[in-house]
Amino acid sequence: MKLREKGLFMLEDMTEDFEEIDKILKKHDYSSNSLIQMLIDFQSKFNWLPKFVLYNISSKLNIPLTNIYSVATFYKFFNLEPRGKYSIVVCAGTACHVRGSENLLQRIVNILDINPGDTTDDFKFTLDTVNCLGCCALGPVMVLNERYYSNPSTKQLEKLFSEVK
Numbered sequence: 001m002k003l004r005e006k007g008l009f010m011l012e013d014m015t016e017d018f019e020e021i022d023k024i025l026k027k028h029d030y031s032s033n034s035l036i037q038m039l040i041d042f043q044s045k046f047n048w049l050p051k052f053v054l055y056n057i058s059s060k061l062n063i064p065l066t067n068i069y070s071v072a073t074f075y076k077f078f079n080l081e082p083r084g085k086y087s088i089v090v091c092a093g094t095a096c097h098v099r100g101s102e103n104l105l106q107r108i109v110n111i112l113d114i115n116p117g118d119t120t121d122d123f124k125f126t127l128d129t130v131n132c133l134g135c136c137a138l139g140p141v142m143v144l145n146e147r148y149y150s151n152p153s154t155k156q157l158e159k160l161f162s163e164v165k
């Protein structure tokens with residue numbers, strides 16, 4: 001596990017990262033009008049938006065840091081905390097709730113020992129809930145690595161979590 005995925009940065013990593021930051025800024029012609037698209041690209045690159053990236057954008061594009069934070073916090077899509085390599089999303093919408101999503105969520109919480117919104121200590125998984133995944137007939141539903149699972153058992157979950165590398 002690289003330290004940067006834990007929110008810790010070594011000087012060598014940061015030098016490498018600064019080159020990546022410049023590439024992304026250049027791709028968008030250093031234009032403040034492309035801030036959202038840039039943030040999307042930075043998040044794709046780092047899996048979250050580290051502070052030093054936001055500081056860098058601010059100083060290079062001459063955008064007040066508070067403006068960048070306003071955008072980054074307005075959209076739920078952006079992560080200002082390190083995330084796990086794999087995302088687990090459990091649907092807590094009405095149809096899934098009626099079909100037992102709380103039990104599914106509890107099984108995952110028990111296995112990974114994290115609550116919704118948290119990331120495992122090894123930064124492998126981040127667990128979230130949403131209000132509908134658009135496939136209510138399959139409920140209760142969980143998504144892991146963009147794959148949908150209908151009401152997986154504890155055994156199935158343990159197998160799935162141990163299989164991802």
Ligand code: FES
Pocket residue numbers: 091092093094095096097131132133134135136137139141
């Ligand atoms: S309520 Fe769960 S997928 Fe729609």
